[in-house]
Amino acid sequence: MRWRQLITRDLVRHKRQWLGVCIAVASSVGVTAFMGALTAGVYRYAIKPMVPRLPLEYLRVEPRTLSIGGITFDAGRLSGGYGLDESTLGEIQELKGVAKVFPVVGAKVPLRAEGGEGFLGRRLRTDIFATGVPPELIEDDIADGQEFKDNPEGPVPVVIARRLLELYNTTVAPVVEKPRLSERMATGFMFVIQIGRSYATASHRTGKVRKVQARIVGFSDRASMVGLTIPEATMRRWNREYGSASPVSAAWVQLEDPAYAGAVTKRIEQWGLRLDETPKLMAAGIAIAGLLLVLCWVLLLMLSAWAIAQVYFLMLAERRTEFAVIRALGARKWDLCRWLLIESVVVGTVGTLIGLVVGLGAAIGLSEWLRSFVAVLSFKPVSLVDVPLVLLGLTLFLGIGASVCGALVPAVLTSRIEPGSALRN
Amino acid sequence: MSFGEEVVRFHRVTKTIKAEEGERTLFEDIELSILSGEWVAIVGASGAGKTTLLSMIGALDNRFEGELEVLDHSLLTLNDNELAMLRSQHIGFIFQDFHLLTHLSVLENVAFPLWISRAKADQTELVRAQNVLSDVGLASRWNSKVTHLSGGEQQRVAIARALVGDPRLIIADEPTGNLDEVSSECVLDLFEALRTPDDSGQAARTVVVATHDPRVAQRADRIIKLEEQKLVMVEAVS
Ligand SMILES: Nc1ncnc2c1ncn2[C@@H]1O[C@H](COP(=O)(O)OP(=O)(O)O)[C@@H](O)[C@H]1O
Ligand SMILES: [Mg+2]
Numbered sequence: 057m058r059w060r061q062l063i064t065r066d067l068v069r070h071k072r073q074w075l076g077v078c079i080a081v082a083s084s085v086g087v088t089a090f091m092g093a094l095t096a097g098v099y100r101y102a103i104k105p106m107v108p109r110l111p112l113e114y115l116r117v118e119p120r121t122l123s124i125g126g127i128t129f130d131a132g133r134l135s136g137g138y139g140l141d142e143s144t145l146g147e148i149q150e151l152k153g154v155a156k157v158f159p160v161v162g163a164k165v166p167l168r169a170e171g172g173e174g175f176l177g178r179r180l181r182t183d184i185f186a187t188g189v190p191p192e193l194i195e196d197d198i199a200d201g202q203e204f205k206d207n208p209e210g211p212v213p214v215v216i217a218r219r220l221l222e223l224y225n226t227t228v229a230p231v232v233e234k235p236r237l238s239e240r241m242a243t244g245f246m247f248v249i250q251i252g253r254s255y256a257t258a259s260h261r262t263g264k265v266r267k268v269q270a271r272i273v274g275f276s277d278r279a280s281m282v283g284l285t286i287p288e289a290t291m292r293r294w295n296r297e298y299g300s301a302s303p304v305s306a307a308w309v310q311l312e313d314p315a316y317a318g319a320v321t322k323r324i325e326q327w328g329l330r331l332d333e334t335p336k337l338m339a340a341g342i343a344i345a346g347l348l349l350v351l352c353w354v355l356l357l358m359l360s361a362w363a364i365a366q367v368y369f370l371m372l373a374e375r376r377t378e379f380a381v382i383r384a385l386g387a388r389k390w391d392l393c394r395w396l397l398i399e400s401v402v403v404g405t406v407g408t409l410i411g412l413v414v415g416l417g418a419a420i421g422l423s424e425w426l427r428s429f430v431a432v433l434s435f436k437p438v439s440l441v442d443v444p445l446v447l448l449g450l451t452l453f454l455g456i457g458a459s460v461c462g463a464l465v466p467a468v469l470t471s472r473i474e475p476g477s478a479l480r481n
Numbered sequence: 482m483s484f485g486e487e488v489v490r491f492h493r494v495t496k497t498i499k500a501e502e503g504e505r506t507l508f509e510d511i512e513l514s515i516l517s518g519e520w521v522a523i524v525g526a527s528g529a530g531k532t533t534l535l536s537m538i539g540a541l542d543n544r545f546e547g548e549l550e551v552l553d554h555s556l557l558t559l560n561d562n563e564l565a566m567l568r569s570q571h572i573g574f575i576f577q578d579f580h581l582l583t584h585l586s587v588l589e590n591v592a593f594p595l596w597i598s599r600a601k602a603d604q605t606e607l608v609r610a611q612n613v614l615s616d617v618g619l620a621s622r623w624n625s626k627v628t629h630l631s632g633g634e635q636q637r638v639a640i641a642r643a644l645v646g647d648p649r650l651i652i653a654d655e656p657t658g659n660l661d662e663v664s665s666e667c668v669l670d671l672f673e674a675l676r677t678p679d680d681s682g683q684a685a686r687t688v689v690v691a692t693h694d695p696r697v698a699q700r701a702d703r704i705i706k707l708e709e710q711k712l713v714m715v716e717a718v719s
Contacts, residue, residue: 062585062596069584381580384541385642386569387597388562475568476536479654481578 063399073371077400077459078407080367084360085411085455086418088353092451093419095349096442101226103342113155114278115309115317116332117148117324140304140329148309151323153316158308160280161188161291164300169270169284171247184249185283188291193308197276199243204273206289211269212249214286216242217279226438245272249284251294264298278308353450357458364462372396372470376477383475396467397460404459408452415451416443487550488650488687489515489538494547496533507533508710510547517649518685520676522698524715525707531691532654534707538689539572539652540564552649569598573643575653579635581627581642588614588623591641598646613641617671633664640671651675653690657697669700 067074119140142159149157163186172180191204194215198204204213218239225236252265270284279285295302309324311317321331372379379392423440491513497506507530515521515538523531536542537549543556543564550556552571559567568574573594581590592610614620617637627635636656643651653672657665676686690701698704704715 059596065584065589377580378582381576381582382597383565384539384568384574385594385597386565386646388565390562391597474542475565476541478574478580479532479536479539479541479576 059395059398063395063402066395067399067402070371070375073367073374074399074403076367076371077364077403077462078410080360080364080462081404081407081455081459082411082414084356084363084458085408085451086415088356088454089412089415089447089451090419090422091352092349092447093416093441093443094423096444096447097419097423097440099342100442101438101440113311113314113317115311115321115324117307117309118305118330118332120328120330140307142304144327144329145304145307147327148307148320148324151320153312153320155310155312156192158190158193158310159288159304160306160308161288161295161302162305163187163291164295164303165252165298168250168253169247170250185280186249186286186291187280187283187305188286188288188302189278189308190288194274194276194278194285197278198274199239202243202271202273204287206287206293208293211246211271212286212290213273214270214284215274215276215279216272216284217281218275218277219281221275239275243272243274246270252298353454357454357461360454360458361461364459365466368400368463368466372466376470376473377481379470380473380475380478383471383473384478389471392471393467396470397463400459400463400467401456404456405452407459408455411455412448412451416441486517487514488517488519488552489513489689490548490550492548494537494545494549496530496537496545498533506710508707508712511712513705513712515687515689517687518676520672520688520700520702521690522701522704523689523691523707524693524695524698524704527693529707531693531707535652535654535689535691538650539574540567569594570646571649573646573648573651575636575639575643575651575656577655577658579632579639579659581635581638583626583628585627586623587619587625587627587630587638590627590638591645594642594646610641610645613645614638616644616674617641631664632660633667636660636664636668637671640668640675644675649686651686651688653688655692655694656690657692657694665694665697669697673700 117140145157145159148154167184167186168181169184170179170181172178195204197215197218198213202213204215207213221237221239221242228234229236247270249268249270250265251268276285292302309320311320324331382392383389419441426440491511493510493512495506495509495511497504499505523534525531533542537545537556538551540551540554540556540559541564543549543559545557548555548557552567554563554567556564582593585593588607588610591614592606595606595609611620611623614623617640619634619637619641622630622634627638630638636659643653656672657668660668672688672690676688688701690697692698706713706715
C-alpha cells in the first residue's frame with residue numbers, strides 16, 4: 057500500500073476537519089487571485105497603454121527650460137552651461153557609447169490640421185504641433201509600402217506616437233462609439249495640413265497660407281507625444297519658407313548598448329541638459345508597486361499558513377490517540393509526517409482550485425460591475441481583469457505552499473507524539 | 482527460538498517520571514526475566530506503574546535507567562526508527578480501548594500493521610488478514626464498519642491486528658477492562674490459543690498482560706505484582 061488508499065480513507069473520514077483546512081486555503085487563494093487578477097488587469101488595460109515603451113538604447117534629451125511669467129528661457133544656457141544646438145549635438149555624438157544623435161527640429165510656423173470625416177463622421181479642425189526628425193530615427197516603424205522622406209510634390213508623410221493611438225483606442229473610441237483602430241487600419245489615412253495659420257496665433261506675418269495633403273505612414277515610440285512627426289527636411293523647408301531658422305527642440309541619443317545609459321546620462325546632465333525621465337519614473341513606480349504586491353502576497357502566505365496551522369492543530373489534537381496508536385503499531389515519525397504532508401498537498405490543491413474559481417469569478421464580476429459605471433466616463437478599458445500565467449503559477453504555489461507550511465509544524469509536532477501514550481487515554 | 486529462551490530481561494531498571502510534585506520513582510532496580518511461550522500477568526494497584534512497565538517491554542518507551550533487553554535488542558541502544566521497526570516486526574499490541582481505526586473496515590484494520598511495515602507490499606496482505614480474522618472467529622464480518630461491532634468483537638479484531646504480523650511478543654493492557662464477563666472469557670480463550678502460532682515449527686508466542694482483574698491474572702502462567710516500586714513474584718499459576 058497503500059498509503060494512497062489510507063490517505064483517501066483518512067480524507068473521507070475526517071472530511072469536516074479537512075474541509076476547515078480547505079476553506080482556509082481557499083480563502084487566502086481567493087483573496088490573492090482576486091487581488092492579483094485585478095492588479096494585473098488594471099496594469100494591462102489601464103496603466104500599460106499609458107506608459108511609453110521606449111527601447112532602452114534610446115535617450116531623449118531636452119534643454120533645461122525655465123519659465124517665468126509665460127516666457128521660456130533656455131536655463132542651461134543662462135547658467136553658463138550648454139544649450140541644445142548643433143554644436144552640443146556634436147559633442148554628445150563624441151561621448152563614449154553614443155552610436156548616433158538625432159536632432160528633433162521644432163516648427164516656427166503655425167499649423168492646423170483638418171479632416172477625419174472618413175471615420176469620425178464630421179470634419180475636425182484643430183491647431184497642431186509638429187516636429188521634424190531624421191528618417192533614420194524611425195525608419196523601422198514606417199509601414200510597408202510607405203515612405204518617410206521630404207517630397208515637395210507629394211503628400212507629407214506623418215508618423216504618429218504609438219501611445220496616441222493606444223490612448224485613442226482606450227479612451228476616445230469607446231466614448232464616440234467608434235471601432236478601435238489597429239496601426240494597419242490607420243496607416244494611409246489622409247488629411248490636410250494648413251501651413252501659416254492657426255486659431256491661436258492668427259495668420260503668419262508673411263501672410264502666406266497654403267494647404268498640403270498629409271498621410272499617416274507609421275506609428276513609432278520615438279514620435280512626438282504632442283503632435284505630428286514629419287521628416288526633418290520638410291520641417292526645415294517650411295521654417296525657411298516662412299523666414300525662420302530651425303531650432304533644435306530636443307534630441308534622441310542612440311546608445312551602442314543600454315549599458316552606457318548611466319554614464320551618458322550623467323555627462324549630459326552635467327552639461328545642464330535634461331533627460332526625459334518619464335519612462336524611468338514609470339518603470340520605477342511599476343517596480344515598486346510590483347514589490348509591494350509581492351510583499352502583500354508573502355504576508356498573505358504567512359497569514360494563511362498561520363490560519364491553516366490553527367486548523368491543523370485543532371484537528372490533530374482531536375486525533376492524538378489515533379496517531380499514537382499508529383506509531384505504536386510500528387509507523388516511524390517520518391511515515392506519519394509524510395502522510396500528513398501529502399494530505400496537506402491534496403487538500404491544499406483542492407482548496408487552491410476552489411479559491412481560484414471563486415476569486416477569479418469575483419474579480420470578473422467586480423470588473424464588469426465597475427465597467428458598467430465608467431461607461432459614462434471618457435475612459436473605458438476593455439476589462440479590469442487579467443490572469444497571466446505567472447499569476448496562476450504563483451497562486452497555485454501560494455495555496456499549496458500555505459497548506460504545506462501550515463501543516464509542517466503541526467505535522468512535525470504530531471509525529472513526535474509518544475507512541476506509549478497509545479496505552480493511556 | 483524454542484520454549485524457555487529469554488525474551489525480556491530487566492536488569493537493575495529504574496524508571497522515574499516527572500510528576501506535578503517533582504520527580505517520582507515508579508520502580509527501582511527491578512529485575513525480571515520473561516521466557517518465550519510464557520503468559521505473564523502483571524498486577525498491582527491502579528497507578529502502580531503497570532502500563533509504564535508494559536510500554537517499556539513493548540519498546541514504546543526507552544527512557545529509563547538500567548538494562549532492558551527485548552527480543553535480543555538492548556532498548557537503550559536503539560533509536561526511534563529502530564524501536565518502531567522492532568515493534569512493527571515482532572510486537573503486537575492490544576489496548577483496553579481497542580483503538581481500532583474507525584475510518585477503516587474490519588479487514589483493513591487487521592491488515593493495517595502490514596501496510597505500515599516497510600515490508601514489500603504484496604497482494605497477500607489482505608489474504609493474511611482474512612486468515613487471522615477467521616482465527617478470532619470474525620471471518621464473516623470482514624467488511625463491517627468497526628463501529629458496528631460489539632466491544633467483545635472489537636477486541637477480537639484488535640487481537641487479530643496484533644497477530645497479523647506474526648509477532649513473537651504480545652502486549653495487552655487491561656484487555657478485558659471494557660468487556661463483560663462473556664466477552665472477557667472469549668478474549669482470554671483466544672489468548673490461550675494465540676500462544677501457539679499457526680505455522681508449525683515456529684516458536685511459541687510470549688504474552689504479557691497487565692490487569693487488575695484477578696480472574697484474568699489467574700489464567701496466566703505467572704503473576705507478577707508491582708508493589709512499592711518493586712516487582713514481587715506472586716505465584717506460578719500452573
Ligand atoms: N508520561 C507520564 N507523565 C506523567 N505521569 C505519568 C506518565 N506516565 C505515567 N504517569 C504516572 O505514573 C503513574 C503510573 O501510571 P501507570 O503506569 O499508568 O499505572 P497503572 O497502569 O498501574 O495504573 C501514574 O500516577 C501516572 O499518572
Ligand atoms: Mg494502566
